[in-house]
Amino acid sequence: MKAITIKQPWATLIALGEKQFETRSWQTKHRGPIAIHAGKSTDKDACNDSWIKSTLAEHGIKSYKELPTGVVLATAELVDCYKVETTVGHVSVLSNVKVVEGLEVAFGDYTEGRYAWELTNVQVLAKPLEAKGQLSLWEWNGDSK
Template identity: 65%
Template sequence: MKAITIKQPWATLIALGEKKFETRSWQTKHRGPLAIHAGQSVDKGACEDIEIKLALKKHGITSYKELPTGSVVATAVIVECHKVIKDWCEFGVAETDKGSKIEGDEYWFGYYDEDCFAWELADVQALGEPVPAKGQLSLWNWEQ
């Protein structure tokens, strides 16, 4: 299965169903299953952002120390790769080449600079227990 390593807290936000787009500076042609791997590092500052803090708290996570690292935390399906064509940061809205508008918490959980890409995820399944794995850059193959 293809996998992507994502810094915390974003990997957990995906696993919890709070984040449905993964933003990258590069596009992918891959469509289909994807393992969500939580990297070794945690962006502690992001964990203090009010939107992220509230989303995590809703699921009983009150500290960045509770976030799993170095493990696969969920699986998902990449259904589309959108190119961001307009970032209305002052309004918290991004427009994509596919006619989608990304807004609300979803906007604040990603980086929607113009010419970046938003990978649309569906069918997210959190794993009951994180599965230890060594991450890599770009897309990589995860052997369960």
């Protein structure tokens, strides 16, 4: 299964169902199952952002220290990859006239020219599995390492 390494807190926001788009500077042609891997690093400044902090708190996460790292947290379906056309405030227009708004925009980098990967059917693993992440998309065999 393809996997993507995502820095915390964004990997957890996806696993919690609070973030449905992962934004990247590059596009992908991959569609289908994808493992969500929480990288080894955590953006502590982002964890102190009021929107992110309050959303994590709604799920009982009070500190960035509680975010798991170096593990696959969930799987999802990567259903499409859109180019960001414009963003004004908390509303982004993507290619194919797809509109993203509200916290979703606050939880990503919707700078014009970037890409938004739409994720659906997120399934949280019963127990996160240790895995060494990589850049770009990589193959995950589903085993703990």
